[in-house]
Amino acid sequence: MALVNEHRPMLFKVCNLYCRQEFERQDLFQEIVIQLWRAFPGFRGDSKFSTWMYRIALNTAISDLRKKKHHIVSIEPESLPDGIDDIDNYQEKEEKLKQLYSAITQLSEIERAIVMLYLEDKSYDEMEDILGINQNNLRVKMNRIKDKLRKLTKAVEYGS
Amino acid sequence: MDLDQFKDVWKEQDAPVSAVQGKEQILAMLKKRSQGPIAKMKRNLRGEMVIVVVSYTAMIIHYFVTFDRQFQSVSWFLLLIGLFYILYYSLKNNLLNNMLHVSGKVKSHLQQQVTTLEKFVKLYLVAGPVLVLVCLAFFGWIFYTQVPGYSESNILFESSTNPLWKAVIAWTVLAVVLTIAVYYANVWLLNKLYGTHIAKLKGILKEMSEE
Numbered sequence: 001m002a003l004v005n006e007h008r009p010m011l012f013k014v015c016n017l018y019c020r021q022e023f024e025r026q027d028l029f030q031e032i033v034i035q036l037w038r039a040f041p042g043f044r045g046d047s048k049f050s051t052w053m054y055r056i057a058l059n060t061a062i063s064d065l066r067k068k069k070h071h072i073v074s075i076e077p078e079s080l081p082d083g084i085d086d087i088d089n090y091q092e093k094e095e096k097l098k099q100l101y102s103a104i105t106q107l108s109e110i111e112r113a114i115v116m117l118y119l120e121d122k123s124y125d126e127m128e129d130i131l132g133i134n135q136n137n138l139r140v141k142m143n144r145i146k147d148k149l150r151k152l153t154k155a156v157e158y159g160s
Numbered sequence: 161m162d163l164d165q166f167k168d169v170w171k172e173q174d175a176p177v178s179a180v181q182g183k184e185q186i187l188a189m190l191k192k193r194s195q196g197p198i199a200k201m202k203r204n205l206r207g208e209m210v211i212v213v214v215s216y217t218a219m220i221i222h223y224f225v226t227f228d229r230q231f232q233s234v235s236w237f238l239l240l241i242g243l244f245y246i247l248y249y250s251l252k253n254n255l256l257n258n259m260l261h262v263s264g265k266v267k268s269h270l271q272q273q274v275t276t277l278e279k280f281v282k283l284y285l286v287a288g289p290v291l292v293l294v295c296l297a298f299f300g301w302i303f304y305t306q307v308p309g310y311s312e313s314n315i316l317f318e319s320s321t322n323p324l325w326k327a328v329i330a331w332t333v334l335a336v337v338l339t340i341a342v343y344y345a346n347v348w349l350l351n352k353l354y355g356t357h358i359a360k361l362k363g364i365l366k367e368m369s370e371e
Contacts, residue, residue: 004186009173030189031196039263052263059262059269062364064197096169110367113266118163119170132267133368140371146163 017112018061032060054130198259216242274361281350288346289339
């Protein structure tokens, strides 16, 4: 329970990556927590706890059968968290985060997972351990994703 | 967009203010039923099992005690089909249990999901037509042996007015039409239920394997 609580931000990031609506994110969060709870007795420590957790979270998110409604993604802060003094800085960060999510959600399911692990500073070794894709392939994919994101951002800039 | 520029802001983000805050809320989540696809399929399968057990038990008792016990063989037949259903149920349940393991690497998990879902679908596709053929054969036999006079006026049975070859053709046509109809109805239903999902998973797997 404490471990789930400790890794809560990571779980929410997965939910944000794969769900567009708030209720979908809550459903997926609950589903991941249930899967973690069920799978925990089988955790033998062969891999790092975070690796094991990423696997379960991504497997649950990617293999979800539910049909998702297509709406524009919105990751809006409901209110300013306590302890935020620098409002401008906070808003700038939120804007950046929104920009990042709107670009990432245009990627495929696997590309999103790769980007997430990259942003989390996971090594290619660990990414391979989570995704099951060999490191060479991961590097190739990562370069393609970066290109794709650059093109997507340019397209948005020219469009606006 | 340069991804590296976003690493800090990505790492700093926390769970939303309105989201789960503590152990109590996580515990409350764990008390709820899983809404995951496999959990739902398992619940549906259990529901199907309950319906089969209740309806078959009622029918078995009914045919055993009514009609002056003339149709006791129907009861035995239903009992046999019911026993086969239990086997069918455990096969499907085992497949679903295999799909519940989510702690493997993403690629191998997806491969396992696709293989298992395809086996699950195949089981449905085979079981439907087989059940139709078995039922046709059994109820044909019942009407022929237990209902005097019925076979006399029916194209499906050999009689003074209906030669054997006509009856054989009639049975063949009926069996082929019903089997094909049930098979394609199942194909349509299963495609509607799982087709898109299997295609999606295969697409993801293909993308993962591409260099």
